[in-house]
Amino acid sequence: MLTKKQTLEAIDEMAYLFPDAECELVHSNPFELLIAVVLSAQCTDALVNKVTPGLFAKYKSPTDYLMVPQEELEQDIRRIGLFRSKAKNIQKLCRSLIDDFQGEVPKERDELVKLAGVGRKTANVVTSVAFGVPAIAVDTHVERVSKRLGICRWKDNVREVEETLMKKIPEERWSDTHHQLIFFGRYHCKAQSPQCPECPLLSMCREGKKRMKGKL
DNA sequence: AACTCGGGGCA
DNA sequence: TGCCCAGAGTT
Numbered sequence: 001m002l003t004k005k006q007t008l009e010a011i012d013e014m015a016y017l018f019p020d021a022e023c024e025l026v027h028s029n030p031f032e033l034l035i036a037v038v039l040s041a042q043c044t045d046a047l048v049n050k051v052t053p054g055l056f057a058k059y060k061s062p063t064d065y066l067m068v069p070q071e072e073l074e075q076d077i078r079r080i081g082l083f084r085s086k087a088k089n090i091q092k093l094c095r096s097l098i099d100d101f102q103g104e105v106p107k108e109r110d111e112l113v114k115l116a117g118v119g120r121k122t123a124n125v126v127t128s129v130a131f132g133v134p135a136i137a138v139d140t141h142v143e144r145v146s147k148r149l150g151i152c153r154w155k156d157n158v159r160e161v162e163e164t165l166m167k168k169i170p171e172e173r174w175s176d177t178h179h180q181l182i183f184f185g186r187y188h189c190k191a192q193s194p195q196c197p198e199c200p201l202l203s204m205c206r207e208g209k210k211r212m213k214g215k216l
Numbered sequence: 217a218a219c220t221c222g223g224g225g226c227a
Numbered sequence: 228t229g230c231c232c233a234g235a236g237t238t
Contacts, residue, residue, distance in 0.1 A: 042233040047224060081222040081233080089235085119235050140233060158234095192231070 002150050006204055007168040010149055013200050014180040017188065021179040023129045025049065030105040030130035032056050037125050038090060038117045043081045051077055062094035062103050089117030107131050120158065124178075134174040138162045141185025142178065148189060148207035 002010065015021070024045040027033040032052070040048045055076055059065050065073065073087040080086065093116045097103055105126065106112055112123035124137035136142070138158050142165075146152045152164040169177050188195050196208045203209075 038235095040233085041235065042222080043224075044232070050224095079223070081224075082220095082235090083222075085221060085236085117235070121234065191233095 001153070002168075002204065004168045007151050008173075010151070010201055010204060011169065011173070011177050011180050014184040015176070017200070018180065018183040021176075021183040023125070023179070026052055028056075030126065031062070033130045034093075034105050034112075034118075034122075034126050035059075035090060037122045038093065039077060039080055039086060041082070041086070041117070041119075041122070047080060051079055062097045065091055065094040066098075086117065092116035093118065105130065107133070109133075109135065120162075124162075128175040128178065132175075134171045136162055136165045136169075136174045136178045138165075139182065140191070141189075142181040144191060145181050145185040145189050148194070148205060149201065150206035 023033075025033060025036040025040060026049045027036050035055070036048055036052055039052070058076065070087055070091060073090065074083055077083045077087060096115055097105065101111070107127065109123045109127050112118050112126055113120060118126075121137045121139050124135040127133040128135040128137065138146075138161050143158060143161050146161050146165065147154050147156070151168065152161045156164065165177065166174065188199065194208070194211065196202060196205075196211050199205065199208060201208065202212065
């Protein structure tokens with residue numbers, strides 16, 4: 001297991017590799033971000049960014065999403081995987097925004113997770129990116145990188161990964177760390193083909209050293 | 217804890 | 228063209 005100090009060194013190294021790491025979902029307000037993050041479940045941000053310009057031009061408010069039949073919304077996001085359940089969830093989500101939150105996106109993580117289609121990861125992204133509340137959203141990239149490097153344990157569940165990261169990283173760096181881990185995971189420490197031979201973190205990486213030994 | 221939902225992108 | 232990608236809800 002990496003110590004706090006080693007963990008921070010690893011994050012600093014990632015920041016050097018990806019100095020511009022930030023949320024890639026195109027949005028211009030919290031509501032658009034919420035919709036974009038819900039859509040991004042189980043598909044890439046790049047794909048979401050292909051449908052959201054048209055989507056956000058057509059739907060400006062929670063009310064707008066409720067004025068069309070579910071089938072029409074499904075067609076509007078049909079290029080995204082799981083589009084049927086996502087269309088249904090988005091309409092449920094908008095209904096609940098109107099009924100319970102005066103049409104505004106709630107700022108509390110505990111309120112956000114009650115919305116349809118919003119889980120722990122989505123709620124953390126919205127609070128940190130839209131409202132600047134420190135949070136570490138654990139998606140598959142964050143989880144994979146944390147486990148490979150040895151920041152957390154292999155058998156940790158998502159919640160345990162998040163708790164370990166929050167323990168090892170000072171709060172003011174949570175949001176940045178989240179983006180660093182995602183970029184590092186997406187573009188360098190990839191699921192199928194991690195770039196170990198050219199990785200500056202190799203010397204401190206549990207999994208990387210194993211992989212290199214297997215190849216040499 | 218395991219299963220389901222699903223089209224896009226790349227090898 | 229088949230395999231890999233990537234979370235939330237349900238059982």
